[in-house]
Amino acid sequence: MSPTSETAQGGRRLVIVESPAKAKTIKGYLGPGYVVEASVGHIRDLPNGAAEVPAKYKGEPWARLGVNVDADFQPIYVVNHDKKDQVKKLKELLAESDELFLATDEDREGEAIAWHLQEVLKPKVPVRRMVFHEITKDAIREAVANPRELNKKLVDAQETRRILDRLYGYEVSPVLWKKVMPRLSAGRVQSVATRLVVERERERIAFRSAEYWDLTGTFATGRGGDASDPGTLAARLTAVDGRRVAQGRDFGSTGVLKDGSAVLHLDEANARALAAALADSAFAVRSVESKPYRRSPYAPFRTTTLQQEASRKLGFGAKATMQVAQKLYENGFITYMRTDSTTLSETAVQAARAQVTQLYGADYLPEKPRTYAGKVKNAQEAHEAIRPSGDRFRTPAETGLTGDQFRLYELIWKRTVASQMKDATGNSVTVKIAGRASDGRDAEFSASGKTITFHGFMKAYVEGADDPNAELDDRERRLPQVTEGDPLTAEEITADGHATKPPARYTEASLVKELEEREIGRPSTYASIIGTILDRGYVFKKGTALVPSFLSFAVVNLLEKHFGRLVDYDFTASMEEDLDRIARGEAQAVPWLRRFYFGSADGPEGSAADAGNGDGDHLGGLKELVTDLGAIDAREVSSFPVGDGIVLRVGRYGPYVERGEKDAEGHQRADVPEDLAPDELTVAYAEELLAKPSGDFELGTDPVSGNPVIARDGRYGPYVTEVLPEGTPKTGKNAVKPRTASLFKTMSLDTVTLDDALKLMSLPRVVGADAEGVEITAQNGRYGPYLKKGTDSRSLETEDQLFTITLDEALAIYAQPKQRGRAAAKPPLKELGTDPVSERPVVVKDGRFGPYVTDGETNATLRRDDDVETITPERGYELLAEKRAKGPAKKTAKKAPAKKATAKKATAKKTATKTAAKKTAAKKTTTAKKTTTAKKTTAKKTAAKKTATASAAAAPAE
DNA sequence: CAGTGAGCGAGCTTCCGCTTGACTT
Numbered sequence: 001m002s003p004t005s006e007t008a009q010g011g012r013r014l015v016i017v018e019s020p021a022k023a024k025t026i027k028g029y030l031g032p033g034y035v036v037e038a039s040v041g042h043i044r045d046l047p048n049g050a051a052e053v054p055a056k057y058k059g060e061p062w063a064r065l066g067v068n069v070d071a072d073f074q075p076i077y078v079v080n081h082d083k084k085d086q087v088k089k090l091k092e093l094l095a096e097s098d099e100l101f102l103a104t105d106e107d108r109e110g111e112a113i114a115w116h117l118q119e120v121l122k123p124k125v126p127v128r129r130m131v132f133h134e135i136t137k138d139a140i141r142e143a144v145a146n147p148r149e150l151n152k153k154l155v156d157a158q159e160t161r162r163i164l165d166r167l168y169g170y171e172v173s174p175v176l177w178k179k180v181m182p183r184l185s186a187g188r189v190q191s192v193a194t195r196l197v198v199e200r201e202r203e204r205i206a207f208r209s210a211e212y213w214d215l216t217g218t219f220a221t222g223r224g225g226d227a228s229d230p231g232t233l234a235a236r237l238t239a240v241d242g243r244r245v246a247q248g249r250d251f252g253s254t255g256v257l258k259d260g261s262a263v264l265h266l267d268e269a270n271a272r273a274l275a276a277a278l279a280d281s282a283f284a285v286r287s288v289e290s291k292p293y294r295r296s297p298y299a300p301f302r303t304t305t306l307q308q309e310a311s312r313k314l315g316f317g318a319k320a321t322m323q324v325a326q327k328l329y330e331n332g333f334i335t336y337m338r339t340d341s342t343t344l345s346e347t348a349v350q351a352a353r354a355q356v357t358q359l360y361g362a363d364y365l366p367e368k369p370r371t372y373a374g375k376v377k378n379a380q381e382a383h384e385a386i387r388p389s390g391d392r393f394r395t396p397a398e399t400g401l402t403g404d405q406f407r408l409y410e411l412i413w414k415r416t417v418a419s420q421m422k423d424a425t426g427n428s429v430t431v432k433i434a435g436r437a438s439d440g441r442d443a444e445f446s447a448s449g450k451t452i453t454f455h456g457f458m459k460a461y462v463e464g465a466d467d468p469n470a471e472l473d474d475r476e477r478r479l480p481q482v483t484e485g486d487p488l489t490a491e492e493i494t495a496d497g498h499a500t501k502p503p504a505r506y507t508e509a510s511l512v513k514e515l516e517e518r519e520i521g522r523p524s525t526y527a528s529i530i531g532t533i534l535d536r537g538y539v540f541k542k543g544t545a546l547v548p549s550f551l552s553f554a555v556v557n558l559l560e561k562h563f564g565r566l567v568d569y570d571f572t573a574s575m576e577e578d579l580d581r582i583a584r585g586e587a588q589a590v591p592w593l594r595r596f597y598f599g600s601a602d603g604p605e606g607s608a609a610d611a612g613n614g615d616g617d618h619l620g621g622l623k624e625l626v627t628d629l630g631a632i633d634a635r636e637v638s639s640f641p642v643g644d645g646i647v648l649r650v651g652r653y654g655p656y657v658e659r660g661e662k663d664a665e666g667h668q669r670a671d672v673p674e675d676l677a678p679d680e681l682t683v684a685y686a687e688e689l690l691a692k693p694s695g696d697f698e699l700g701t702d703p704v705s706g707n708p709v710i711a712r713d714g715r716y717g718p719y720v721t722e723v724l725p726e727g728t729p730k731t732g733k734n735a736v737k738p739r740t741a742s743l744f745k746t747m748s749l750d751t752v753t754l755d756d757a758l759k760l761m762s763l764p765r766v767v768g769a770d771a772e773g774v775e776i777t778a779q780n781g782r783y784g785p786y787l788k789k790g791t792d793s794r795s796l797e798t799e800d801q802l803f804t805i806t807l808d809e810a811l812a813i814y815a816q817p818k819q820r821g822r823a824a825a826k827p828p829l830k831e832l833g834t835d836p837v838s839e840r841p842v843v844v845k846d847g848r849f850g851p852y853v854t855d856g857e858t859n860a861t862l863r864r865d866d867d868v869e870t871i872t873p874e875r876g877y878e879l880l881a882e883k884r885a886k887g888p889a890k891k892t893a894k895k896a897p898a899k900k901a902t903a904k905k906a907t908a909k910k911t912a913t914k915t916a917a918k919k920t921a922a923k924k925t926t927t928a929k930k931t932t933t934a935k936k937t938t939a940k941k942t943a944a945k946k947t948a949t950a951s952a953a954a955a956p957a958e
Numbered sequence: 959c960a961g962t963g964a965g966c967g968a969g970c971t972t973c974c975g976c977t978t979g980a981c982t983t
Contacts, residue, residue, distance in 0.1 A: 018976065018977060019976095019977065019978085020977085020978070020979095021978095038977080038978090039976085039977080040976085040977045040978055040979090041975080041976035041977025041978075042975070042976045042977070043976095043977095045974095045975090045976095046973090048972090048973095049969095049970070049971080049972085050969075050970075051970090082978085082979085082980090083977090086978095104976090105976085108975095109975055109976055110976080112975095112976090113976065113977095158975090161974080161975090162973090162974070162975080164973095164974095165973050165974045165975085166972095166973055166974080167973085168973065168974090169972055169973020169974075170972055170973060171972095171973095172972085172973090173971075173972035173973075174971085174972075176972090177971070177972085182970090182971065183970090183971050183972080184971085184972080185971085185972045185973070186972080186973080187972080187973045187974070188973075188974070189973085189974065190973085190974090326978085330978090338976085338977090521974085521975095522974080522975060522976090524974095524975060524976060524977080525974065525975060525976090528974095528975095529974095532973095651959085653959075656959080669959070671959085712959085712960090713959080719960060721960070737960095737961095738960090740960050740961080741960095742960085742962090779962075779963090780962085781962045781963055781964095782961090782962055782963070782964095783962090783963065783964070783965090786962095786963065786964085788962095788963075791963090793963050793964065794964095795963090795964080845967090847966080847967055847968090849967060849968050849969075850967095850968090850969095852967055852968080853967095854967075858967090859966090859967040859968085860967075860968090861967060861968050861969060863969080864969090864970085883967090
């Protein structure tokens with residue numbers, strides 16, 4: 001009975017899949033009576049931030065997490081903003097349907113999407129879960145005919161994974177904001193990825209190169225060379241008097257031989273002496289060893305292997321590869337590109353085999369189809385391998401594709417066809433050559449060759465290599481035909497020096513490969529993981545290499561020391577095991593999460609639920625780790641000794657080197673370029689940096705004083721200053737302070753001129769005196785340009801006025817009553833009527849932190865979604881009500897960690913007592929200051945920092 | 959990381975996975 005005939009009697013059925021492209025294909029297989037639509041991925045998720053949290057949960061202590069950690073980790077789900085329209089559409093379609101088929105992918109995430117669909121759509125018609133692993137007419141029809149029930153346990157496993165990731169990310173990231181730098185992030189995947197890159201760099205830093213020498217001999221057989229017999233062979237010295245000559249692999253990372261007694265380490269002098277002693281020696285073939293060579297084709301592509309090969313052969317980054325593949329998928333050229341499976345469907349195998357016969361002949365076709373066992377440990381196998389679509393593969397020429405799409409399709413096509421071809425076979429030969437040196441020593445040389453007698457799959461496809469010096473699989477090396485005892489003459493014997501090399505840095509492709517091997521991340525996220533660690537400034541690219549920043553050293557250092565378990569390389573693998581147990585019903589989600597978050601007094605280790613470091617019996621939960629931060633010494637975590645008393649520190653404004661204590665005699669400090677690779681920071685380089693503080697823009701010499709004038713970026717933004725001659729007293733009663741002045745907002749460090757600087761430094765300008773003879777000056781300050789008369793100061797409107805304002809104008813300003821601050825001087829942006837609670841007029845004002853509503857008593861900043869133009873009075877009252885509700889709750893909730901004395905002096909008495917002197921008090925003042933000066937638009941900073949703020953982004957274009 | 963002057967409101971950052979357009983350059 002075909003589905004079509006069923007529907008003739010039934011009614012309309014709605015089938016929901018994940019991808020629109022898939023929906024289109026399936027529609028054709030199911031025919032009329034079936035409506036196929038896509039969910040377009042997940043439709044619901046935990047709220048992203050405060051703005052997305054539903055009103056009724058706002059104010060709850062756990063609202064920022066989106067998970068009620070106090071009530072069995074109950075998650076709050078909201079429909080994703082960009083999925084609202086799609087959900088509406090699905091609801092409408094469901095209203096006209098008699099049956100619902102949830103046909104999302106058959107893996108953990110797919111099952112969860114199906115469940116969320118059911119929760120959101122609330123179907124009143126029968127619901128079926130249907131699954132299929134290949135998109136063919138038969139497979140789809142069979143899936144429709146054999147639906148199953150939703151697997152709630154699998155959904156539980158997904159939800160647990162989601163909650164763990166949220167708790168990890170949203171609890172640990174703020175630790176980094178406090179201890180290292182704002183806006184940083186930590187997460188189960190990105191932090192381990194970053195750690196891998198950092199560890200590799202540490203190995204490179206610790207690496208000590210070893211020098212070793214050997215000999216290369218060119219030996220002639222005496223026969224003439226031709227294509228099949230080269231006549232000469234190049235062989236390397238492998239042993240002297242039976243003792244093997246040391247090669248690179250014999251040395252450890254410290255430059256010392258791993259086993260000094262077993263091998264002979266030749267230095268230059270030894271090697272040259274031996275070469276000389278062999279100059280007139282007679283040589284003969286000592287042995288010839290021939291072994292059959294066999295190589296099997298590579299498995300069809302999955303996401304990671306496609307990314308690796310596209311990188312090696314086409315030079316694509318992971319992201320570019322996925323974008324091109326997406327296009328190919330959408331246009332029906334290839335199967336789904338986010339997969340961890342190397343399995344080909346039966347039709348695909350047949351298509352590949354047909355093409356092998358057609359293009360290469362039956363000789364190249366193995367008797368039986370090849371199958372590839374899943375090499376990926378945690379593969380969910382919801383999809384096929386990546387291959388050309390259809391039951392007959394189009395050759396690249398037939399596709400009509402061009403450019404990158406053509407090249408990627410060709411790669412996929414070749415790999416798929418090759419995967420169904422015969423092994424390549426041939427011979428590998430090792431020839432050993434011996435000679436006696438004039439000093440009596442026996443020298444043995446060795447050469448190896450490879451001949452391929454049957455190319456098999458190599459006709460179609462050979463994999464690339466990461467190392468440009470590595471030989472490709474199909475590379476042949478022919479040796480002359482020799483047999484044991486054949487005499488040879490040495491045409492040339494040269495001594496060659498070599499040095500061992502540090503381990504190579506990761507590339508995008510090799511990092512992704514490493515992550516996959518460690519079961520970290522998923523096919524849909526590999527490319528974006530790289531994007532995340534690049535965006536955060538944890539790594540940067542140097543060519544194709546991923547170089548960790550000093551920032552990432554600080555972050556990884558902190559995580560390793562205080563959250564060791566969370567950045568353990570086995571954490572995810574362990575989590576996956578636990579999740580599998582939950583999916584099988586052998587474990588429960590809530591106790592597992594409880595152990596992860598709240599910890600447990602004892603219990604077996606090894607579960608990902610153990611967030612603590614696992615030292616001793618006590619396993620602290622994540623909450624405990626992020627609550628008491630007193631043990632985390634921010635300074636220590638971001639300090640790295642360079643040597644010679646120099647320390648590298650990662651500060652809020654980037655890395656710098658420092659020698660000595662601040663304010664002490666001989667203290668030195670200098671910025672480190674943001675793109676300096678950590679393994680290039682030597683003591684000598686640090687000295688160089690300290691000798692000449694970087695970041696200075698030399699503008700010229702003040703013609704009056706003769707002092708050099710420089711521009712630099714300071715704590716409060718860009719400024720100009722003069723360099724006083726050596727020996728000028730800086731302290732004491734004869735101290736001379738250099739003239740300094742902040743740049744105007746319209747200026748920037750890379751464009752400011754000497755004239756600008758001199759003009760700026762001429763401030764304050766005496767405008768004149770008032771009737772009583774009190775002097776009025778014009779100057780630039782923290783809050784912008786202003787006039788000063790004794791202790792009475794008035795703001796000016798423009799910076800230009802500093803130079804242009806006349807005495808009369810100044811007196812006119814002073815004639816007016818003093819404004820109570822800038823904010824009060826400004827009229828409200830909007831009036832919103834009377835607040836129903838306080839019964840006071842509500843207005844919108846513009847403040848230091850942007851627009852806010854106030855009733856004169858309570859103030860509330862407008863949220864991201866609010867707009868001054870469109871805000872309604874009701875919204876204004878709501879914001880105020882929220883603020884009132886929230887205010888007191890915060891004041892009593894937390895205990896006072898009493899971090900530093902600065903917390904007291906920095907804030908007004910009112911806040912100091914009322915907000916319980918939170919540890920953020922000290923920080924708050926610095927961030928506030930930073931905000932006012934965040935408008936710095938130096939070329940250096942804007943170029944280096946990816947996280948450009950709105951104000952930084954407003955830098956004048958060049 | 960310079961060192962000037964007043965008055966005064968914080969809120970947000972962040973995770974991993976599943977999917978595409980909708981945006982601008």
